Amino acid sequence: MNKLTPPGVSSSYVFSTPESSTPMATNCTDYEPSRIEAHWREYWDRNGTFRAPDNSDKPKYYVLDMFPYPSGAGLHIGHPEGYTASDILSRYKRGRGFNVLHPMGWDAFGLPTEQYAIKTGTHPSETNARNIVNFRAQIKRLGFSYDWSREIDTTDPGYYRWTQWIFLQLFKRGLAYVDERPVWWCPELKTVLANEEVIDGRSERGDHPVERRNLRQWVLRITAYADRLLEDLKSLDWPDSTKRQQEAWIGRSEGAEIEFPVADTENETLKVFTTRPDTLFGATYMVVAPEHPAVRNIVTPEYREAVDRYVRQATQKSDLERTDLAKEKSGVFTGAHAINPINESRIPIWVADYVLISYGTGAIMAVPAHDERDYEFATTFDIPVIQVIQNPGAPAEERDQPPYTGPGKLINSGSFSALDSDEAARRITERLAEEGRGRATVQYRLRDWLFSRQRFWGEPFPVVWIPEEDYDRLEPHLRPEQPVHYRSEGRGWYAAALDESQLPLELPEVESYQPSGTGESPLANESAWVDVWYDTRTGATIAATEPKPDGDRWISARRETNTMPQWAGSCWYHLRYLDPHNDQAPVDPKLFEYWGTPDYYIGGAEHAVLHLLYARFWHKFLHDIGVVTDPEPFKKLFHQGIILGEDGEKMSKSRGNVVNPDSVIEEHGADSLRAYLMFLGPLEAMKPWKSQGIEGIVRFLKKVWREVIDREGNRQGKIVDGEETDSQTLRLLHETIKKVGEDIEALRLNTAISQMMIFVNHIQKTDTVSLDTARTLVRLLAPFAPHLAEELWERLGGSPSVDHAPWPEYDPARLESETVKVVFQVNGKFRGDALVAKSADQDAVLATAREQDRVAAHLDGKNIRKVIYVPGKILNIVAT
RNA sequence: GCCCGGAUGGCGGAAUGGUAGACGCUGCGGACUUAAAAUCCGCUGGCCGUAAGGCCGUGGGGGUUCGAGUCCCCCUCCGGGCACCA
Structure with missing residues (x-):
């Protein structure tokens, strides 16, 4: 019925009648991107x-x-x-x-x-x-x-109202809390910086040194979701490297918590986390982090001064200094000893900054024979090394060279000796659990999410702080599952939710955006905003500058002055x-x-x-x-x-290699920029910009234009109504439909463009091309160069927008042909090719091959040992 | 240190284990033009050869296979991530 449509191409294109509608395309005779693009942008905007x-x-x-x-x-x-x-x-x-x-x-x-x-x-x-x-x-x-x-x-x-709403839900369910935490403080900028704003111990902006300060912070309990965040990664179709990064960031590890009683104390114990409970018999000392609260309690009088000095030094060091691997291990003995719960042996307790307060329990049992860090520490301070795992693999002379961190058979481990380490880990954990001195646990590297910033330009927190003596009067729906509390200057404060009707809590106008210099956000200076009357029954607030409403449910409260992170x-x-x-x-x-x-x-x-x-x-x-x-x-x-940049370096102002999209568009047009960005190489690859390279794309688009529009601005004479009659063109067209569609689905946009170039190069060499072929080409090009495609689509009689025209289907039958090219090889090397009937069998193809002089020459004087024929592809003759 | 990813002409890159270098840029030659630009045509991995053709060639070394850029082992270099997480 629809003779205009090539076989296999969907036939529901709608065509306008040019006489009855105002012309929508431009009247350009040459490819003028600036005119065409402005025209169609305006059309799209106007028509939604x-x-x-x-x-x-x-x-x-x-x-x-x-x-x-x-x-x-x-x-x-x-x-x-x-x-x-x-x-x-x-x-x-x-x-x-x-x-x-x-x-x-x-x-x-x-x-x-x-x-x-x-x-x-x-x-x-x-x-x-x-x-x-x-x-x-x-x-x-x-x-x-x-x-x-x-x-x-x-x-x-209107947007952050709902960001605040979500925070309120987190808060009410106990997933938001406050904690005093060390954060980055930049004395020069007089503000706190987020972790991601600190690079190698200096501020990202201005390159000023930063230091640690303890400040009250809002924290979101993301760790409550650690297991699900890890588990559900498996279901995602994401780049592997990204999944692995998240996996590593969450950092799940299974192990045991073990309690070590501190000798000569009432009931002081040190709890440690270890992934290797099987090495418990090899623990020859313990280490607590300098910030560990137990340090003060366990240190003996004669070591107190040295420990105090060490702790002070350690806490003053930046994280960078503390994690610098190149440096020597440092630490001091506390004078105290712990009792190994598995064999009652007495081992010294040290303080050292290679143990982090923020992971696990902030304390470890040290097994120098089977942990590299502990081994380094033990050799530095002459602490005994007791081997408890035998390395099964290594040659005998290396076998017992510590530290060995792999699995093996237990030795020197009492009744657990001779067990495999896996089995031993399980049994030792069980034994400790029975005795109430340990249990199996899982630890995550992931920390709770530090969620507050001492800034003006962020979402205000939809909570107020109320005095602790008023907390009893607070209606349950305004309280979080776990009370959020802090003390400051002798007074206690509780966080209370704003009512949802109070949202959005908007940012106030402020005098100055300059941070206060005390580690508070500029909002803290705005007492007219900060101080409010709070309704403990409804969660409503009014400014404290207003008279206090009647009734004892209204109390004085302060707004939170931190804001949310970006x-x-x-x-x-x-x-x-x-x-x-x-x-x-x-x-x-x-x-x-x-x-x-x-x-x-x-x-x-x-x-x-x-x-x-x-x-x-x-x-x-x-x-x-x-x-x-x-x-x-x-x-x-x-x-x-x-x-x-063109120099192969990362683009930066200082290098002067920045490419500005606006000037590229001005010079070549948006369609060329789009197509060139895609043509540069695989989308996921890092690749340099070449300003000369875009010329190829510009030429390609011009070529498409000229294949469709002649110098007078009319449809090219070579475009004839009706079906495509040239079988070669038709096959290539269908190959192109197939490849472009498949490549787009897989975002291989560089090769999709290559295929269209191949096709355009082909029709450029033909005397005629059917209207349907031309339309199909324009349809395929439309996602890449939409302005040009809209223009050509309409000038080929299509009705805008080309985007709403159906995508062509390829006809698999059109991809087939009667003959196929078979490559001839002798001993795996190319020696010619020939077109053979698709149905030809091996003998027929072999005969054809042997007729070729070049093939024959390489077979001369040799015996054919074997022939491999991959139908329609390759014939390999093995001859000696 | 550990974990990923990568290495192909002068350049960006293309190749379900089956003609390596598609497509494009650059360069060279030609057509058109008074001339230039634009456009079009041809050539463009290296070596040998007038040519037909031959040999070599995908970071380096080995291996599997009729056949390897592609698969396996070892190494070099580059990029990214993590980094005392017990």
Whole structure:
């Protein structure tokens, strides 16, 4: 019926009648990217071409980009790399009949904006708004098919209201608490820095030295999810390296907790964690971390001075100094001894900074014969080494050379001797458990998440601090499962929840963004905001500057002045896109039911553990409280590689090798930039930019243009109506449909473009090409160069948008041919080829091969020993 | 130190165990042009050869196989992650 459609190509293209509608394409005669791109960008905007309707019978497909921090520096070339890949996938999936959700937004809380505010006094929201306008314009210039009606901004109170809401749920369920912790303090910047803002002991911004200070911090109990975060990794389709990084970060290890009584004390004991309870008989000393609270209690008078001095020194060292492996082990004896619970032997207790207070119990049993660190320490301080495991593998002369850290048979271990270490570990743990002196446990390297920052530009915490004497009056729904309490200057305070109706708790206007210098956020100076009357029954607040309302349920309270870290907003943004304007819930469950979690998540590998772990944690929590029905947020993840400067070095202002997307677009057009970014190499690879290289892509797009549009701006005369008649063209077309589709699905976008180049090079050499072939080519090109494709699509009689036209199907029958090329080898070396009938058998092919002079020459004087024939591929003659 | 990933022409890269170098850049030669640009055509891994063709060649060394860039073992270099986690 539809004669315009080549066999196997879907036939439901809709064509407009040019006379009855205003012309929508430009009238360019040459390929003029700037005109064409501006024209179609405007068309898409006006028509809402990429709106993703919530009510659709189509299956959904959700493609998510990691949203950017809208910095004042503008778009970096790395942004459009990932964004182009996801856009190609989105446009392809639309062609495949999916209702595609492809949103964009702004991760806009952040340090640079605040630093700018400190310097200039400009409100961060003002700077932010300006940066977003700039970023949005830059992103739009690339022609991405985002549904801009779903744009979100983490600093918008309408958004962070729900970030605060999620925090409240965490708080109420006992997953948020406060703790006094050492944090990085930068005296020069007069502020606390997050771990990720400290590089090698200096501030990321300004390169100033930083030091440790103890401050009261909010902490999220991510460790409660450690097991699930680890276990569920297995189900994710993520790059292996990223999964491994998360696995290592969580760092699960199985072992035992063992209690060592301290000799000559009432009932002081030291609890240790070990993964090797089988080596317990080899414990010749113990070590406690300098910060360990037991140090003060166990140290004997004659050692007190030395221990005090050592502890003081250790705590003053930076983490960097303490973890410097090159340095010698240090430590001091406490004068105290512990009793090994398995054999009652008396062993000395030392303090040493190679034991960390933050892991396990902050104390270890040291087994120098079977642990490298303990061995190094023991040899430094002349502590005995007792071998308890025999190395089964090594040659005899090395066998008993300590330290041996592998498994083996136990020796010198009483009734446990001769057992294998695995078995012994189990039995020794059992024995200790029976006696109440130990138990099997699991430890994680993962620490609870330090969640507060002493900054202005972040989400305020939706809690107040109330005096401890008022806590009894607090209604249960405003209390967390575990009370959150701290003492300061002789007074005790409890944290109490704001009522949800109080959200969003907005940032106040402040006089100065300058940190107070005491380790508090600038908010601490704003007493008009900080001091409130708090309703212990409803969780409502009013400013303390107002008269206190009647009734004894109102009490005086102080707001929390820390703010949340930048990671908070990005922990759940993938959900907000589904329902960006909802003021009743973070996301409507009905909309979640339809859209679900992203089907594809594309972004940089630099967030392998931070954002991707935090977001999994929050998502699992939201799953637990019934907000979402799916326990994982990102099932399929892809990391785009880094683009280096032309010199092969990382792009940086100081090197002067930065490529600015805007100037590339100005020079060559957005379509060329998009296609070139994809053509550079495999998406996941690190690869250098070459400004000359883009010329090849520009030539390719120009070539496509000229194959379709002649110099007068009309359709090329060589394009003829009707089916494709040239069988070679048809086969190559179907090969191209197949390869481009498969390559897009696997994000092999460089080879997809190569294939289209091969095809265009081919039709350039033909005298005629059918209209359907031309349309199919344009359809395939559309995800890569959407502006050009829209233009050509319409000028070939198609109706915009090309994005809504169905993706062509290839016909497997068209890929077959009667004859196949078989390669001839003699002894594995290429000696010619020939086209043979597909049905030809080995003998026939061998005969053909032997007729060739070149093959014959290499067989001359030899006997054929063997012939290997892979039908349709290769014939290898083994001859000697 | 441990754990990953990688190494292919002058360059970016392509190759289900089956013609290594697709596609593109660069370079060279040619067509068109008064000329240039643009465009088009041809060549472009090394060595030998007028050519046909031959030999060598995917970081280095071994192995498996009729056949290895691809699989296995050892080594070198580069990139990334972790780093006293008991």
